[in-house]
Amino acid sequence: MITDKQHLEKDISDLLNKYATGTLDKQQLLKDFILSTVLYNWEDPEPEEIIPLKEGLDEIRNSIAMFKKFKYNFKISIFGSARTPIDDDLYKLTVEFSQKAAQYDFKIITGGGPGIMAAGNIGAGPENSFGLGLKLPFENNSEVFDNHPHHLTVFKHFYSRKLTFYRESQAIVVMPGGYGTMDEIFQGLASIQTGKINIRPFVLLDKPGGQFWYKFNEWVEETLGKDKYIDEDDLRFYSLCYSSDDALAVIKQFYKHFFSYFILDNRLFFQLKIKLNDQQLSELNNFAIVHNFSEFCYIRERYFNFGTLHVYSCQINDSHYCTSIRKAIDIINNFQ
Template sequence: MSMPVTPAAADAIDTFLTAAGVTKHRALVRRILEAGVGLSTDDTSRLNLKITSAAIEEMRAAFKLFAPYTNTPKVTVFGSARTQSHDPLWANTEKVAQQLSARHWMVVTGAGPGIMEAAADGAGAEKSLGVSIRLPFEEALDAEGNTVDANNVVMKYFFTRKLMLVKESSGFVCLPGGFGTMDETFELLTLQQTGKMDPVPIVLLDRPGGTYWSHFAAFITQELAGGGYISAGDLDRVVITDSAETATAEVLGFWRNYDSLRWVGDELVMRLKATPTAGEIAQLNARFSGLLDSGEIRVTSPLAPEVKDNDRLELPRIVFTPRRRAVGDLDRVIRALNAFASAPPITDARTTPGADR
């Protein structure tokens, strides 16, 4: 937490916000400006100021790109920029993008060649968004320094690019690739394991008969889990397949009954599309008792903070108090809920709860 600005600076910021016509989320905009002023009073170096200003500018451009599609579900596709169009990986990527876009999903990519191009081609121009990276050996900008494609945004930094590739999506399909793909895949697994990201479907998609992800899984199991660096079931939250149809079914099926979650103190509220029966709730409690810190899983009406925020009040929900270190196992509860007879049929698209979810 940065030190507060002086009273005179605070008054000047208020005056500026009023002159700029800032009324919506004014307190948050004020915090951004105060942090900027604080960087100067902290005697921050010119290089660090350049990094900060560029990152904020890049995020603003990306937020603007994604804003019109806030309520449209999106899947991000990761994979190698070196994959050629004759490779079966290309065909599998194009197929899964076609299948998801046909079910009213948008496809997000790194806006490069290879797997990224295959995904964008499969989804079509109107159903794809790109977040590309500016590299010294690639020219992706027009004369004004902007992307030529209105559905793309160009980033200077990998960390801002990865934020946007992950933040906006409700599903991920990873194809074989190099260091970048490994970085993106491990970040997804880390965010899920640590509970820093809401549960989402993650598919590791290979070419028919391919061994890339099976070798990856063997390394995870033998070296990471075997060495005690992760828990034995930490890779269970992903689906490894060589079938585009299976990949599509996993992304869509994950949202069959599960909608969203919210913490209210130590309690976790999980919003659903259909209310589980009493017998199904009993099954959840028997199966996931080890996940609970106290109490039981139970059906509930919206909790007071949800009512105050008008947060998904129309949906049924369950509530429970999980052990904090067990939050990475929430996908198991979601899969159980999706498999119950009470769960509705899989719909064409997930309705995204909102930008602030």
């Protein structure tokens, strides 16, 4: 066996020169990926250590292929209990929300199973929704996708499945549920809080007069908040709603003027649907200075098939920037 890293890198480069497509940057990423894989093999891993890596990669690759032609479609992930029966008010509310979301051309992503998941897919219809199924001994995937198998990816592993939920969605709606639902909520909120995923609408939806999320929020405030395990501003990362219209209003308001953001080398880039006038930019910069950002400056226009985006950028000087970004988005969306 050749264990010379320099020779290995040359062999990989020769292989990619023969078979790879795309830009040089993409080829470098592939080279690093293959190099990491072979170096791992040199560490003599056991088969049971390799299998979950290979399976997870296949699951992620299959899900990326499923969503590829829907890259620019707005998508909402719905979480909730697999045990919710068809005649339950929460099931009906999920169907209603998904139907209304589909009317705005929003795609729905669910776990592809029964209960709330089936309600989300049925409401939007299989042509407007996707399932990220999970292999479980006690739960079958929904029959919604029997005639649309290309809208269903089945996972063995939670980590690759949850990665896909958050990677592909621009909003999260959570109905009442059990351990799995709580896992999805807290991983999502922790990932937003720490900047591992971008901030997005995170709606906890209950029926009118429902107590589930009210009690959840009360516990978060009274226990996590008062005991200083989270900051008060961390409560801004989710919203409580009690109707499908209210949930959709929260999502639409979040994307009223704001479109997306990304961070590159400690610089924050906002992509907006509007070009700010002098007064609006001044107001945003007054906020930025107070919250340890540099002033925003206009960078450029970007043109897409869905419209034009205006890019603004500033320097981030605060390690706790996520709540400040959330507040800045609210300021932008409140501009008239």
